[in-house]
Amino acid sequence: MKVPVDDYLQQVLGECAGDEGEVADYIPELAAADPDRLAVALCVADGTVYAAGDADVRFSIQSISKPFVYALALADRGQEAVLDRVGVEPSGDAFNEISLEEDTGRPRNPMINVGAITTHALVGGDECSEQDRCEQVRAGLSAFAGRELSVDEAVFASEMETADRNLALAHLVRSHDIIAGNAHETVRGYVRQCALLVDVRDLAVMAMTLAAAGRNPLTGEQVVPEAVCRQVLSVMATCGMYDAAGDWLTNVGIPAKSGVAGGIIGALPGQVGIGTFSPRLDRFGNSARGVNVCERLSNDMGLHLMSAPPLAVAAVRESGTVEYEGQTWLHAELQGPIRFAAGESVLRALAQLEPGPEPLALDLSRVTSVDDVGRRMLLEGIRRLTLDGHDVVLVDPRDVLPDPDAGDGIRPQVRTSSPYADA
Amino acid sequence: MKVPVDDYLQQVLGECAGDEGEVADYIPELAAADPDRLAVALCVADGTVYAAGDADVRFSIQSISKPFVYALALADRGQEAVLDRVGVEPSGDAFNEISLEEDTGRPRNPMINVGAITTHALVGGDECSEQDRCEQVRAGLSAFAGRELSVDEAVFASEMETADRNLALAHLVRSHDIIAGNAHETVRGYVRQCALLVDVRDLAVMAMTLAAAGRNPLTGEQVVPEAVCRQVLSVMATCGMYDAAGDWLTNVGIPAKSGVAGGIIGALPGQVGIGTFSPRLDRFGNSARGVNVCERLSNDMGLHLMSAPPLAVAAVRESGTVEYEGQTWLHAELQGPIRFAAGESVLRALAQLEPGPEPLALDLSRVTSVDDVGRRMLLEGIRRLTLDGHDVVLVDPRDVLPDPDAGDGIRPQVRTSSPYADA
Amino acid sequence: MKVPVDDYLQQVLGECAGDEGEVADYIPELAAADPDRLAVALCVADGTVYAAGDADVRFSIQSISKPFVYALALADRGQEAVLDRVGVEPSGDAFNEISLEEDTGRPRNPMINVGAITTHALVGGDECSEQDRCEQVRAGLSAFAGRELSVDEAVFASEMETADRNLALAHLVRSHDIIAGNAHETVRGYVRQCALLVDVRDLAVMAMTLAAAGRNPLTGEQVVPEAVCRQVLSVMATCGMYDAAGDWLTNVGIPAKSGVAGGIIGALPGQVGIGTFSPRLDRFGNSARGVNVCERLSNDMGLHLMSAPPLAVAAVRESGTVEYEGQTWLHAELQGPIRFAAGESVLRALAQLEPGPEPLALDLSRVTSVDDVGRRMLLEGIRRLTLDGHDVVLVDPRDVLPDPDAGDGIRPQVRTSSPYADA
């Protein structure tokens, strides 16, 4: 059989091919774009990329660079230092608005131009040269994409000719001591950043890297820390699509960002990265058909932040006692992923056990994953059971709970198979 | 052992017991609240409730009623009719601000008073009497809580004495033809709604009902449809905590709502419902210690919308061929929950199989759950494999994929155990 | 000859009879107005009224009542008490906007509805009954008009049916403790005030009363104090014509106020009161043709606040010495009106005189008027000259400087003709 995802994407493109909206025309390079181009790509957790339509067409990344450069700045400077200079509140404004906080002069968020210019200036530190900063940005975005990106010099040159508004914004944040460097150099760097060339596959991989807690699913590189991705995705959720945060969040429910050349990315944590491309823009400046595609994907595939996962079957698959070679074993077999909710139900089940000398076999062989909180919960359970008198034996053939140090000097024995065979 | 969640909650309360903020004092009943009260409750998917602190103290629900009455209005009137009258955009304003859209007069969102008054008026239809609407609201919130709630008549009477602002808001939306009924009766009903008495356990259950796609985890009642919950949670994410949507979403990442009596709810889809209580309010009007407790819970337990679940182990646990009684079986054993991402990887694995006459055993016995999208993906795979010539046999002992109709008249055989035993 | 002002007004109406704009239609009584009605009246300082067009048609005064009721409130309560409750800043908003100051809840100015409702409530004091306040307002506006005005009960009843917005505004200011009484009664009183019937002659006289420092030019009654008129005219200058204070002030330069029934008043201090009527309204809610008429009058007749009066000829017509019956007289003959500027030039001329025993004849027979400042300046000059040794004789046949007490016990002799005849 053929994987039906390809067919599905093809079908979505067919159904979203309306002709509303207008191609951006403030520079010749954007005005010359073929308005009928349409492409989509999905990247899933293991790096598989599905694509349909004009997936080979490259276009300038424009404002879609903003969340990634924000991520680089957060990784470089730390959350606090960046928050001192750029806020995280939706402004309800268009992309090029001057939205500064009244008292501090901080740009309201990093997704509007004034915030993105500030964010660009934060990469690499105040002493960084323009050239070094540009290279760091290019290299950083390339790491997100998993291939070396390059600048479209014609787009860059053309944008610099109509850069007055961005120059105004740069001087403005400089007047508030939000950025330190030369305003013109900063704008030049920012405009280069926006002129990086990408296609929808790149966008899907970049988005999936954010959705995968910072690890590029193609290269395996940890591009930025997990906490950075959480911050970036949160800001995309409320500030990414301009002017109508609530509308996007209720209808689509995927953290997203659009660019004036017609691209959009969507990133649903842990699940999928999306890239779309279609040059016609709606009145908010978002790709009109790209928005439709995202809505379709969200609705068809249940890809919405607020979609409750279906209630899992019990994380504790079986528990009870087993007689084996004259020994009574307490037995608990867990299954599925262990995060907070599953951890809680495991602990609750373990709490039913009476204190006593019987050994306990805690079988993790059907557990698919354990996150940090699940890990701490399991270890705390192991600690308490040990203090209750039980010897705990972990059955963990795939090492889903490595280094099981429960504190107080307590470490369970670890085995790759059950101590009582298939008794 | 004792379940460590109780100890943990106790510890969190101890660490969040600062004394910043002031008790609301615009009516005597709120001013008389003991400022040192502090309580927290968690409700998990199966309805288990953990609580600590002053969990038995009841207080008026106040603005926390807003998301639930919004849910009732959505369920009664449908999303479109409600959107015609109340928007979903964050206003960046305080709770009692007049935030109407300029052209339409629509309140900006249902979490500010003017939107909540409108929402209240929508429950039960335009012809509904004041008394009937109040009873519908009381009964609806009781269904969310899983017990019969009642009004604090002293709070109600006192609030009516200082209701000028709410009366202004009601007349205002009436002047825009947003609500139809008598302004004074509408405000009276809204004030009764806000005077319903709850404790933190109620709040945790109510929040978990939203987080569990509308099904009350205690009573099993489907209080409102899943789509309604998605809408309500989305709006809570951006409009619930007043004035600083971005700050809350980045730092805490849990859709939430606060009330002036000191309560807060948090609802993380599929995972947990939280209720906190502490009467001292910060400058935004949110419970100061309640906010701290929510931040602690989010940070400690990884409870954040943007926390990517750890990358699951392959959804396809094993695949290959099995020789059994002279027959070559194709064999694929799935595991964990099957939503979009897992479904995609399953389809990709199945696409490796060559067309041919061999039967395929698709073993779901380690699958913990299948959502609607996962279900459609599995059925599409089954359909294509059948068209490729394979007979598909589903091994589904716990009925995780009921009624497996793949379309085109194709239905796989379903068994509760493997066709080839443990060959 | 016929006074050409009538012909001129007729000509202006002929040239301003365009048909742009729409009649207000939110109540049947206004919607039924004949859209082609057009009238203008001018009232000059001595009470002469010129009128042209449909000058006998009566219409409801609507918002034109606002400056006059503001004047009544100022006269009743004093400037400070009124300023505590209503500001004087232009809001840049439409007439029915909610423009309250953020911290205090004060309406921004008395020309928008929320400020006018507040102003109405201030007339007669907090203890005044609704009926008494309405009668005070009716009587006060009648005193401005110089005839007894009465309410159009059909307009009143109809407006009360769509009073939700005004009720909202009244509850709102009540919620800020800006007004004390019952919100519904206040709105009822305010709506009665707006339903008083007037014609353009009434409006011209009312405006001239403001322009004449509060003295009705027909009846001679001092309706309100001069300081009140200065305050009211200042507020009309910036807040009277909604949405475009600067445009009106630069183009027309006459303090003005419009009403939704089609009336406009203009009041140029000391010079003229204007009333116009034409029911079609422009997009700001001002009478479209009325605005044109005002522009014409301003441009044609130099009626603009910022028109510098032409430089007067010297206030000192002649000065020198006169020999008469063996006595050398110092002689100074003044002319024209004596305000600050003329007073200054007189004092400067007098300062040329050497100290000495010669008597001084200060001849005021050609002086047309002396204001308070001019009076103080002349008296100070007389005082100083007397101290220099001169006996000052005032020649003041028309008593333009009554009671010439110069302080320090100094009073010049006053005569009705020159002490030295026409020597």
Place this chain on the structure above:
Amino acid sequence: MKVPVDDYLQQVLGECAGDEGEVADYIPELAAADPDRLAVALCVADGTVYAAGDADVRFSIQSISKPFVYALALADRGQEAVLDRVGVEPSGDAFNEISLEEDTGRPRNPMINVGAITTHALVGGDECSEQDRCEQVRAGLSAFAGRELSVDEAVFASEMETADRNLALAHLVRSHDIIAGNAHETVRGYVRQCALLVDVRDLAVMAMTLAAAGRNPLTGEQVVPEAVCRQVLSVMATCGMYDAAGDWLTNVGIPAKSGVAGGIIGALPGQVGIGTFSPRLDRFGNSARGVNVCERLSNDMGLHLMSAPPLAVAAVRESGTVEYEGQTWLHAELQGPIRFAAGESVLRALAQLEPGPEPLALDLSRVTSVDDVGRRMLLEGIRRLTLDGHDVVLVDPRDVLPDPDAGDGIRPQVRTSSPYADA
């Protein structure tokens, strides 16, 4: 005697010498100003200047240059062309705010920096070099002051070091195609303009030039046309004192403008020009003591736009018939200034005359001035009387009504004395 104005000003300074406010400190040159300096000057219509306090201290003109450069731009480009680029609406904002109209990008008014930068760029046309424009501005302001002004180069250099905000504003208006030239050159020119050195006498003369319809009272030069002054004064009335237009207009009632170095000008049409200086600024950025001085002058001297001139005595001093040498003359003697109101009363009196062959002597020898409207009214009266059969003889010894062409070929005979002597 000594002119008491000097004593009065001295007294005002003594009573306004509080120490509230802070000296501007964003550049060293301003921070170094002696905070206790205090000066005031008045200039009256004939160019006499009174001064008190530190009247010889020079300081940079700063924002007080704005109305004068606005006047130069209006004179150069015409009102329409300037209005296309800079509005006239109060912004309610601080001096350095970004107040652009939403759709057009026009600065809201020429008194805020963004509007003043635009205004500067309009002087001399788009092709004008930076150097030429600076010289035109310097020369123009010198013409207002009646002496050659020069730039404080230290202030200029220092301001350029912190010019980021102004650079932002210049790039911003350039991005809206409001200005054409190079943004940096424009800011440099604007900063030079602000660094011109003046003292309070200069300010008083500059203000009086505006108040005297554009004619410098010292030099007699017509610096800009009268219509320009009307526009500039109107804008100063609502936009000159930042943040509180209504407060200033009601309390002081004098069109004014302040500068950050501590200067203030006030200009009351036809009456007086005021200059004050005191470096301590209030929270709006206006000189704290300067504001107090202006309030005192306004209140003490009745200098308020809305102060109605006292009702003049009849413009027609005497009328009747005179028998002289067998001829019956109609006789009318006018007095005082003839503007609209006086003209109206003259026409009304003349309208009492029956048609007939008697000659009419219209005696203007006591008339102090005739403005354009008064002139047109008198000539229309003469025309109508002539058509009624009367021969009109003008007695106009001081030529207050030159070139008395009444249209239709009608010109009255003009004499310098009465045709019937002193009969």
